[in-house]
Amino acid sequence: xxxxxxxxxxxxxxxxxxxxxxxxxxxxxxxxxxxxxxxxxxxxxxxxxxxxxxxxxxxxxxxxxxxxxxxxxxxxxxxxxxxxxxxxxxxxxxxxxxxxxxxxxxxxxxxxxxxxxxxxxxxxxxxxxxxxxxxxxxxxxxxxxxxxxxxxxxxxxxxxxxxxxxxxxxxxxxxxxxxxxxxxxxxxxxxxxxxxxxxxxxxxxxxxxxxxxxxxxxxxxxxxxxxxxxxxxxxxxxxxxxx
DNA sequence: ATTCATGTTGTGAT
DNA sequence: TATCACAACATGAA
Numbered sequence: 564x565x566x567x568x569x570x571x572x573x574x575x576x577x578x579x580x581x582x583x584x585x586x587x588x589x590x591x592x593x594x595x596x597x598x599x600x601x602x603x604x605x606x607x608x609x610x611x612x613x614x615x616x617x618x619x620x621x622x623x624x625x626x627x628x629x630x631x632x633x634x635x636x637x638x639x640x641x642x643x644x645x646x647x648x649x650x651x652x653x654x655x656x657x658x659x660x661x662x663x664x665x666x667x668x669x670x671x672x673x674x675x676x677x678x679x680x681x682x683x684x685x686x687x688x689x690x691x692x693x694x695x696x697x698x699x700x701x702x703x704x705x706x707x708x709x710x711x712x713x714x715x716x717x718x719x720x721x722x723x724x725x726x727x728x729x730x731x732x733x734x735x736x737x738x739x740x741x742x743x744x745x746x747x748x749x750x751x752x753x754x755x756x757x758x759x760x761x762x763x764x765x766x767x768x769x770x771x772x773x774x775x776x777x778x779x780x781x782x783x784x785x786x787x788x789x790x791x792x793x794x795x796x797x798x799x800x801x802x803x804x805x806x
Numbered sequence: 807a808t809t810c811a812t813g814t815t816g817t818g819a820t
Numbered sequence: 821t822a823t824c825a826c827a828a829c830a831t832g833a834a
Binding site: 809813815 | 826827829
Binding site for chain 2: 566628630660705771772791793
Protein backbone atom coordinates (compact mmCIF):
# COMPACT_ATOMS: atom_id res chain seq x y z
CA UNK A 564 0.00 0.00 0.00
CA UNK A 565 2.44 2.67 1.02
CA UNK A 566 4.20 4.60 -1.73
CA UNK A 567 4.33 8.37 -1.40
CA UNK A 568 0.84 9.08 -2.79
CA UNK A 569 -0.76 6.72 -0.27
CA UNK A 570 0.92 8.70 2.49
CA UNK A 571 -0.65 11.86 1.10
CA UNK A 572 -4.05 10.22 1.50
CA UNK A 573 -3.18 9.28 5.08
CA UNK A 574 -2.09 12.85 5.73
CA UNK A 575 -5.39 14.16 4.42
CA UNK A 576 -7.37 11.74 6.57
CA UNK A 577 -5.34 12.60 9.66
CA UNK A 578 -5.70 16.34 9.12
CA UNK A 579 -8.76 16.40 11.35
CA UNK A 580 -6.58 15.66 14.39
CA UNK A 581 -4.52 18.82 14.04
CA UNK A 582 -5.07 20.99 17.10
CA UNK A 583 -6.47 18.04 19.06
CA UNK A 584 -4.94 16.61 22.19
CA UNK A 585 -3.87 12.99 22.50
CA UNK A 586 -5.93 11.53 25.35
CA UNK A 587 -4.30 8.12 25.28
CA UNK A 588 -1.44 6.59 23.32
CA UNK A 589 -0.89 2.87 23.41
CA UNK A 590 1.69 0.82 21.68
CA UNK A 591 4.14 -1.98 22.17
CA UNK A 592 6.47 -1.71 25.10
CA UNK A 593 9.55 -0.99 23.01
CA UNK A 594 8.15 2.35 21.93
CA UNK A 595 7.40 5.17 24.37
CA UNK A 596 3.94 5.99 23.07
CA UNK A 597 2.97 7.60 26.37
CA UNK A 598 5.21 10.52 25.51
CA UNK A 599 2.40 11.83 23.30
CA UNK A 600 -0.30 11.58 25.94
CA UNK A 601 -1.73 14.96 26.83
CA UNK A 602 0.11 16.69 24.01
CA UNK A 603 -1.47 18.63 21.22
CA UNK A 604 -0.97 17.79 17.56
CA UNK A 605 0.60 20.80 15.90
CA UNK A 606 0.68 19.58 12.33
CA UNK A 607 0.52 16.58 10.06
CA UNK A 608 3.07 16.26 7.31
CA UNK A 609 4.56 13.68 5.01
CA UNK A 610 8.01 13.33 3.53
CA UNK A 611 8.15 10.65 0.88
CA UNK A 612 6.88 7.53 2.59
CA UNK A 613 7.16 9.02 6.08
CA UNK A 614 4.08 10.11 8.02
CA UNK A 615 4.87 12.86 10.51
CA UNK A 616 2.78 13.99 13.41
CA UNK A 617 4.20 17.16 14.89
CA UNK A 618 4.14 18.03 18.61
CA UNK A 619 5.90 20.89 20.36
CA UNK A 620 9.58 20.01 20.26
CA UNK A 621 9.36 16.63 18.57
CA UNK A 622 7.51 14.64 15.94
CA UNK A 623 6.24 11.12 15.61
CA UNK A 624 7.53 9.39 12.50
CA UNK A 625 5.57 6.44 11.17
CA UNK A 626 6.99 4.34 8.37
CA UNK A 627 4.57 1.78 6.99
CA UNK A 628 7.29 -0.35 5.41
CA UNK A 629 5.93 -2.95 3.00
CA UNK A 630 2.80 -4.14 4.78
CA UNK A 631 1.84 -1.27 7.02
CA UNK A 632 -1.68 0.06 7.26
CA UNK A 633 -3.81 2.44 9.26
CA UNK A 634 -7.39 2.76 10.36
CA UNK A 635 -9.22 5.82 11.60
CA UNK A 636 -12.10 5.21 14.00
CA UNK A 637 -11.82 1.50 13.34
CA UNK A 638 -9.74 -1.43 14.52
CA UNK A 639 -8.51 -4.74 13.23
CA UNK A 640 -8.78 -7.95 15.23
CA UNK A 641 -5.08 -7.62 16.04
CA UNK A 642 -3.91 -4.95 18.48
CA UNK A 643 -2.43 -1.95 16.67
CA UNK A 644 1.27 -1.18 16.82
CA UNK A 645 0.25 2.30 17.84
CA UNK A 646 -3.15 3.64 18.88
CA UNK A 647 -3.69 7.36 19.32
CA UNK A 648 -6.97 8.24 21.00
CA UNK A 649 -8.49 11.68 20.91
CA UNK A 650 -11.63 13.02 22.54
CA UNK A 651 -13.34 12.37 19.28
CA UNK A 652 -11.81 9.66 17.17
CA UNK A 653 -8.75 7.48 17.06
CA UNK A 654 -5.85 6.81 14.76
CA UNK A 655 -4.48 3.27 14.61
CA UNK A 656 -1.32 2.00 12.92
CA UNK A 657 -0.42 -1.58 12.06
CA UNK A 658 2.77 -3.20 10.88
CA UNK A 659 4.82 -0.05 10.94
CA UNK A 660 8.10 1.32 12.20
CA UNK A 661 7.83 4.06 14.84
CA UNK A 662 10.36 6.70 15.79
CA UNK A 663 10.57 10.12 17.31
CA UNK A 664 12.32 12.95 15.56
CA UNK A 665 13.64 15.61 17.91
CA UNK A 666 13.44 19.26 17.00
CA UNK A 667 12.22 20.81 13.80
CA UNK A 668 11.37 18.70 10.79
CA UNK A 669 12.87 21.25 8.46
CA UNK A 670 16.22 20.36 10.00
CA UNK A 671 15.62 16.65 9.64
CA UNK A 672 14.43 16.43 6.05
CA UNK A 673 15.45 17.62 2.62
CA UNK A 674 12.03 18.68 1.40
CA UNK A 675 13.29 19.35 -2.09
CA UNK A 676 13.65 15.59 -2.51
CA UNK A 677 9.97 14.81 -1.93
CA UNK A 678 8.39 14.34 -5.36
CA UNK A 679 4.96 15.21 -3.92
CA UNK A 680 6.06 18.31 -2.04
CA UNK A 681 5.61 21.93 -3.08
CA UNK A 682 9.30 22.21 -2.27
CA UNK A 683 10.26 19.52 -4.83
CA UNK A 684 13.23 20.68 -6.86
CA UNK A 685 13.92 19.13 -10.27
CA UNK A 686 17.18 21.01 -10.28
CA UNK A 687 18.31 19.41 -7.02
CA UNK A 688 17.32 16.01 -8.41
CA UNK A 689 19.38 16.63 -11.53
CA UNK A 690 22.39 17.62 -9.47
CA UNK A 691 22.11 14.44 -7.37
CA UNK A 692 21.72 12.30 -10.47
CA UNK A 693 24.74 13.79 -12.18
CA UNK A 694 26.73 13.02 -9.04
CA UNK A 695 25.85 9.33 -9.52
CA UNK A 696 26.55 8.78 -13.23
CA UNK A 697 27.35 5.08 -13.03
CA UNK A 698 24.21 4.00 -11.21
CA UNK A 699 21.41 2.30 -13.13
CA UNK A 700 18.15 4.22 -13.37
CA UNK A 701 16.29 1.31 -11.72
CA UNK A 702 18.26 2.08 -8.54
CA UNK A 703 18.26 5.85 -8.53
CA UNK A 704 14.49 6.05 -8.86
CA UNK A 705 14.15 4.15 -5.59
CA UNK A 706 16.75 6.30 -3.86
CA UNK A 707 14.76 8.21 -1.27
CA UNK A 708 17.41 10.91 -1.02
CA UNK A 709 16.73 11.76 -4.65
CA UNK A 710 13.12 10.72 -5.26
CA UNK A 711 11.47 10.47 -1.84
CA UNK A 712 8.08 8.83 -2.17
CA UNK A 713 8.82 6.83 -5.31
CA UNK A 714 8.28 3.11 -4.79
CA UNK A 715 8.43 0.07 -6.98
CA UNK A 716 5.17 0.60 -8.83
CA UNK A 717 5.90 4.23 -9.61
CA UNK A 718 9.39 3.27 -10.74
CA UNK A 719 8.17 0.66 -13.19
CA UNK A 720 5.50 2.92 -14.60
CA UNK A 721 7.81 5.91 -14.93
CA UNK A 722 10.46 3.95 -16.81
CA UNK A 723 7.90 2.64 -19.25
CA UNK A 724 6.35 6.04 -19.80
CA UNK A 725 9.69 7.62 -20.61
CA UNK A 726 10.70 4.55 -22.66
CA UNK A 727 13.91 3.81 -20.82
CA UNK A 728 15.30 0.37 -19.98
CA UNK A 729 15.67 -0.11 -16.20
CA UNK A 730 19.35 -1.02 -16.42
CA UNK A 731 20.35 2.10 -18.33
CA UNK A 732 23.02 4.07 -16.55
CA UNK A 733 22.37 7.67 -15.63
CA UNK A 734 25.38 9.01 -17.53
CA UNK A 735 24.27 7.28 -20.72
CA UNK A 736 20.81 8.83 -20.83
CA UNK A 737 20.30 11.39 -23.57
CA UNK A 738 19.65 14.80 -22.01
CA UNK A 739 15.96 14.74 -22.88
CA UNK A 740 15.54 11.32 -21.23
CA UNK A 741 17.22 12.57 -18.08
CA UNK A 742 14.82 15.50 -17.98
CA UNK A 743 11.90 13.18 -18.68
CA UNK A 744 12.95 10.92 -15.82
CA UNK A 745 12.87 13.79 -13.35
CA UNK A 746 9.67 15.31 -14.71
CA UNK A 747 7.78 12.03 -14.91
CA UNK A 748 8.76 10.88 -11.41
CA UNK A 749 6.72 13.77 -10.05
CA UNK A 750 4.02 13.87 -12.69
CA UNK A 751 3.21 10.18 -12.46
CA UNK A 752 3.24 10.30 -8.65
CA UNK A 753 0.36 12.78 -8.79
CA UNK A 754 -1.41 10.65 -11.36
CA UNK A 755 -0.98 7.69 -9.02
CA UNK A 756 -2.50 9.81 -6.26
CA UNK A 757 -5.53 10.74 -8.34
CA UNK A 758 -6.12 7.15 -9.43
CA UNK A 759 -5.61 5.81 -5.94
CA UNK A 760 -8.10 8.30 -4.58
CA UNK A 761 -10.60 7.30 -7.25
CA UNK A 762 -10.00 3.58 -6.60
CA UNK A 763 -8.84 2.93 -10.14
CA UNK A 764 -5.09 2.69 -9.68
CA UNK A 765 -4.52 -0.92 -10.70
CA UNK A 766 -6.49 -0.74 -13.87
CA UNK A 767 -4.27 2.11 -15.00
CA UNK A 768 -0.99 0.25 -14.60
CA UNK A 769 0.67 -0.09 -17.97
CA UNK A 770 3.48 -2.50 -17.12
CA UNK A 771 3.48 -3.19 -13.38
CA UNK A 772 2.20 -6.74 -12.83
CA UNK A 773 1.15 -6.85 -16.47
CA UNK A 774 1.82 -9.46 -19.13
CA UNK A 775 2.09 -7.57 -22.38
CA UNK A 776 3.19 -4.17 -23.60
CA UNK A 777 0.28 -1.77 -24.10
CA UNK A 778 2.29 -0.10 -26.86
CA UNK A 779 3.55 -2.95 -29.05
CA UNK A 780 1.80 -5.98 -27.61
CA UNK A 781 4.98 -7.91 -26.97
CA UNK A 782 5.42 -9.95 -23.84
CA UNK A 783 6.86 -7.89 -20.99
CA UNK A 784 10.03 -9.00 -19.25
CA UNK A 785 10.29 -9.44 -15.48
CA UNK A 786 13.69 -9.10 -13.85
CA UNK A 787 15.21 -8.28 -10.46
CA UNK A 788 18.00 -5.90 -11.41
CA UNK A 789 20.31 -3.47 -9.69
CA UNK A 790 21.21 -3.15 -6.07
CA UNK A 791 17.65 -3.28 -4.86
CA UNK A 792 16.61 -6.53 -6.60
CA UNK A 793 13.03 -5.37 -6.77
CA UNK A 794 10.53 -6.82 -9.23
CA UNK A 795 10.90 -4.94 -12.48
CA UNK A 796 8.59 -5.02 -15.50
CA UNK A 797 9.61 -3.57 -18.83
CA UNK A 798 9.18 -3.91 -22.56
CA UNK A 799 12.46 -4.93 -24.20
CA UNK A 800 11.30 -3.42 -27.47
CA UNK A 801 9.84 -0.08 -26.38
CA UNK A 802 12.38 0.69 -23.65
CA UNK A 803 15.83 0.96 -25.23
CA UNK A 804 18.80 0.41 -23.04
CA UNK A 805 21.29 3.23 -22.79
CA UNK A 806 24.49 1.62 -21.60
C1' DA B 807 -1.48 -24.12 2.46
C1' DT B 808 2.06 -21.63 0.39
C1' DT B 809 4.06 -17.95 -1.96
C1' DC B 810 4.72 -13.44 -2.87
C1' DA B 811 4.86 -8.36 -2.49
C1' DT B 812 3.70 -0.89 -3.13
C1' DG B 813 10.03 -1.17 2.10
C1' DT B 814 13.84 -0.33 5.11
C1' DT B 815 17.47 -1.38 8.38
C1' DG B 816 20.97 -3.95 10.47
C1' DT B 817 24.45 -7.62 10.58
C1' DG B 818 28.14 -10.16 9.12
C1' DA B 819 30.86 -11.82 5.16
C1' DT B 820 33.79 -10.65 1.31
C1' DT C 821 36.60 1.11 3.98
C1' DA C 822 33.20 -0.32 0.68
C1' DT C 823 30.03 -3.37 -1.03
C1' DC C 824 27.49 -7.36 -0.91
C1' DA C 825 24.00 -10.86 0.51
C1' DC C 826 20.91 -12.05 3.62
C1' DA C 827 17.83 -11.78 7.67
C1' DA C 828 14.40 -9.56 10.05
C1' DC C 829 10.05 -7.34 10.48
C1' DA C 830 4.78 -7.84 9.23
C1' DT C 831 0.26 -8.93 6.61
C1' DG C 832 -3.11 -9.51 3.07
C1' DA C 833 -3.94 -11.23 -1.60
C1' DA C 834 -3.56 -14.71 -5.04
